[in-house]
């Protein structure tokens with residue numbers, strides 16, 4: 394079952410960007426989180442996409458997106 | 468196969484090179500079903516363990532991408548680099564280094580122009596309902612990357628303030644993160660050409676159009692990836708270094724591109740917009756941070772029929788990134804040093820894009836190697852990258868780490884080092900306390916000369932030179948022959 398909850402920032406509302414098919418059947422779906430821009434395929438190992446299994450080191454704080462620096466400032 | 472130099476010069480595309488690699492046992496096709504994650508990564512990493520002999524791998528049965536092809540490891544071993552340079556498999560890294568170092572100023576650029584209607588790259592054209600995921604069999608390169616990355620893109624652009632000037636065109640390799648079906652972010656820094664162009668376009672409010680070339684002439688990535696202070700276009704430089712013609716055509720948005728590339732993505736900068744990008748597993752073997760990076764909107768895609776998406780595994784070394792850029796990182800430092808100090812005999816900056824370098828030098832006087840090391844730090848690449856320098860005598864091959872360790876063991880005193888604190892440093896160095904600033908280390912592992920009272924020990928002198936090199940190759944060939 395494809396979840397629309399982001400594995401990285403735990404926001405909901407991910408959008409579907411693409412579905413891979415094999416012999417006509419959908420075999421995976423690529424989703425994207427509009428909050429933190431994390432993209433994933435729902436067939437990936439849990440430790441990459443499941444918020445419960447992912448390393449906290451790679452979490453993004455959806456409530457504090459200001460902290461991430463902007464490159465190429467004038 | 469007896470005419471490897473001519474065959475190398477006749478390469479005009481990724482397909483030509485894959486054919487040459489396949490004929491030489493240096494490319495394989497992976498036709499077993501493989502999941503994009505973690506299958507592609509696992510196979511790419513397993514292959515890159517063999518830095519000398521790894522083959523390129525062409526996947527043609529990735530689950531969910533029927534009919535699509537992906538190539539990794541095209542530049543993933545010294546044998547593949549040797550074949551690109553017209554040399555046989557088994558050519559030593561030292562020989563490849565001198566092959567590249569010897570090509571400077573040797574050849575004229577040969578640029579030919581192919582009309583767009585005849586350029587293979589434009590065989591198929593997408594201008595409506597663009598979805599990059601329909602074209603590219605992407606996969607997560609490292610498991611905590613922030614998305615699906617295009618890691619081996621050569622990005623061509625014109626100067627936004629002088630768009631009609633051919634000489635001001637730029638080709639560079641930048642990492643791209645796909646941000647939805649028709650968008651991607653591009654990571655750069657202000658000192659790179661693309662960074663300068665983005666800032667100029669945003670300051671003046673003028674458009675910046677780019678063409679992202681994928682699956683290119685294999686010489687372009689080797690010779691256009693590393694900035695070398697060369698005034699001419701990267702195409703001209705790559706052509707001169709390959710001693711071979713480069714066929715150019717125009718992208719739909721008016722940029723000079725390689726006519727025989729597999730795929731070209733045309734895109735336009737969204738002025739002033741930034742989107743979250745990263746992390747990405749980078750060449751020092753650690754992840755970059757998450758930052759807000761410039762975003763581009765795709766305006767069209769051209770590709771050859773049945774295109775091959777070429778990508779790279781990059782991360783904790785050894786990886787294809789090291790064989791791709793290592794020699795062409797080392798050779799310019801060598802050339803620049805020799806302008807001041809002809810005593811320099813070789814430069815090995817293969818490790819993490821030169822974060823560690825080994826330089827061999829004929830010591831003119833006591834302490835001379837340290838003077839050469841300081842000069843190395845002021846070369847264009849040295850300013851930011853050469854963090855640790857090991858100086859060895861000319862009787863030590865800097866590409867043979869067993870010899871380098873011998874020099875460290877027998878010719879270094881613990882106080883024969885210099886630490887230069889708080890120097891500029893490449894921000895990506897994971898050891899930095901403050902990214903962009905760090906200490907430099909010079910280890911003098913050269914022998915002692917007067918007025919030093921110690922003097923050189925009485926060395927054992929085993930036979931060396933061409934004869935011994937040839938014998939060791941022959942022994943290896945006899946061994947391989949016995950196995951087959």
Ligand SMILES: [Zn+2]
Pocket residue numbers: 399400401402403404426427428429430431
């Ligand atoms: Zn998210």
